Structure formats: structure tokens, C-alpha cells
Amino acid sequence: MEQPAVSSATGTKPAPLKKVLIIVSKGTLENVYAGLVMANGALMEGMEANMFFTFFGLSAIEKDKQDHLHTATVGNPAFMPQIPTMLAGLPGFESFASFMMRKEMDKLDIPPVSEFMEMIVAGGGKLYGCKLAVDMFKLSREDFIDDLEDIITVGDMYALAAGEGTQIIFI
Amino acid sequence: MPEIQIEGTQLEVTDEGYLTDPSQWTENIAQHLAQETGIELTEKHFEVLKFLRDQTEAGVPLTIRRIGKSGIVSIKDFYALFPGGPLKVSSRIAGIHKPASCV
Numbered sequence: 530m531e532q533p534a535v536s537s538a539t540g541t542k543p544a545p546l547k548k549v550l551i552i553v554s555k556g557t558l559e560n561v562y563a564g565l566v567m568a569n570g571a572l573m574e575g576m577e578a579n580m581f582f583t584f585f586g587l588s589a590i591e592k593d594k595q596d597h598l599h600t601a602t603v604g605n606p607a608f609m610p611q612i613p614t615m616l617a618g619l620p621g622f623e624s625f626a627s628f629m630m631r632k633e634m635d636k637l638d639i640p641p642v643s644e645f646m647e648m649i650v651a652g653g654g655k656l657y658g659c660k661l662a663v664d665m666f667k668l669s670r671e672d673f674i675d676d677l678e679d680i681i682t683v684g685d686m687y688a689l690a691a692g693e694g695t696q697i698i699f700i
Numbered sequence: 701m702p703e704i705q706i707e708g709t710q711l712e713v714t715d716e717g718y719l720t721d722p723s724q725w726t727e728n729i730a731q732h733l734a735q736e737t738g739i740e741l742t743e744k745h746f747e748v749l750k751f752l753r754d755q756t757e758a759g760v761p762l763t764i765r766r767i768g769k770s771g772i773v774s775i776k777d778f779y780a781l782f783p784g785g786p787l788k789v790s791s792r793i794a795g796i797h798k799p800a801s802c803v
Binding site: 566569570572573574575636637639640643645648651652653 | 761763764765766768769775776780783784785786788789801802803
């Protein structure tokens with residue numbers, strides 16, 4: 530991909546990224562955290578970051594769901610491939626595995642989703658919800674966190690990615 | 701390793717401009733490093749820099765979350781004090797190693 534070049538004493542090198550739009554469409558722990566780490570990481574590098582939550586990603590911005598996200602133990606061959614499906618599907622197993630995963634992240638100083646989003650907003654990042662998904666799940670503004678900037682349509686979402694040096698990341 | 705000179709002292713730095721020897725740091729050196737980034741250091745800046753150096757000496761890994769919870773500065777103010785990648789910029793000015801964290 531062609532990047533605008535910047536001349537420097539060491540020769541031309543590609544211009545750094547200036548802005549990212551991260552679209553989160555899934556509501557599992559690993560997908561939501563991937564989005565949050567990337568958004569926060571961008572802000573920490575001096576870039577602008579916007580996040581757009583759609584479909585199951587809405588769980589990440591719902592007040593009563595965001596700190597209780599799960600990861601799949603059944604149908605997820607990447608997670609504990611040695612555990613047979615019959616065992617992984619037992620009641621409580623998924624909750625327990627998700628709880629352990631959240632604990633491991635806390636040990637690495639990765640905050641719970643609610644705190645992480647506060648950090649992102651404090652750093653200048655903006656959070657948006659997808660109007661279509663909100664209507665589909667019959668949710669309203671009150672279900673979401675206060676820090677949510679707005680609930681927007683796909684056209685407005687693309688406007689968030691305007692400008693050279695912007696990348697859209699879809700999760 | 702490239703070298704820079706600040707007020708007569710030769711300092712070795714990494715390719716990204718971080719001091720290779722944190723013990724060589726002085727507040728004067730911090731002022732010079734900050735000027736390169738266009739930042740004027742105030743007392744509040746130095747409070748944060750001291751916190752960063754103390755944490756590094758104690759072997760505590762630095763994350764922006766820890767800084768926000770330190771009570772010294774809020775995350776919003778941290779971004780305002782050191783614009784353009786606060787943890788990286790402040791670590792460089794504090795004369796410590798480049799932060800190796802994803803948070």
C-alpha cells in the first residue's frame with residue numbers, strides 16, 4: 530500500500546498513522562479487549578482514536594453488561610483444546626473460565642471494561658454506538674454508559690474515519 | 701548508540717532518544733529534553749517525572765492505569781501535561797527506559 534513519504538535525515542520513511550477507527554462487532558472478552566487495547570494504544574502513541582460498537586459489541590457499552598463479558602468455551606477450539614466439549618458445556622464452566630480470564634488480565638494491570646473506557650475517554654478517545662443495532666436489540670440511550678458520545682448511523686461512522694493517515698480496524 | 705550533548709555532558713541515548721543510563725539524569729537534562737518536544741516543565745510536570753523515576757527504581761512496571769491511580773495526576777491531566785503519547789514522552793524526559801507495556 531502506498532504511504533505518503535516523509536523526508537528525514539535518515540532518508541524517506543512512511544508517515545506514521547494519525548488516526549484509527551475501531552469497529553467492535555462482537556461481545557466476547559477477547560474481542561472487546563482487543564479493541565480497547567488498540568484504541569488506548571493509539572491514544573498513547575499520540576494518535577486520535579474513535580470506537581464504534583455494533584451488534585454484540587453493544588454489550589461492551591451497556592452499563593449492566595460491560596464488566597461481565599464472557600469468552601466462549603464451547604465451539605472455541607482455540608481455547609483449551611484439550612477440554613472435551615461435553616465438559617466445557619457444563620453449567621457454570623463458561624462463567625468460571627471467563628472469570629479466570631478477567632483475573633489474569635487484572636494481574637497484568639489491564640482494567641475492567643468500564644475503567645478502560647474511562648481511560649480511553651480521558652485520553653481523548655470517543656465511543657459511539659450503532660443506531661441499527663440499538664434499534665434491533667430494542668435498547669435506548671439510558672442502557673448505555675454516560676461516556677458514550679452518540680448513537681450514529683453507518684454514514685456518520687465513516688465520517689469518523691475522515692482524513693489522511695486514518696485506518697479502520699474491524700473486530 | 702547515538703550520543704547527545706547537554707550543557708557539556710555527553711549522554712548516550714537509544715535510537716529513539718531515551719537515556720541508556722538513567723542515573724545520569726538531572727532536572728536540567730529534563731528541561732533540555734522537554735524543550736526538544738516543545739514542552740515547558742512546571743512543578744506539576746516534575747511531580748510526575750519524580751513519580752515515574754521512583755516507580756522505575758522500585759521495579760514497578762509503568763502503565764498509564766497506574767499513573768492515573770497514583771493520585772499525582774489524573775489521566776486527562778497527564779495527556780495535557782505531556783501531549784503526543786504521554787507515557788512515552790514523559791519517560792523520555794524522565795530519563796528512564798522506554799515503557800514496555802501495552803496499557
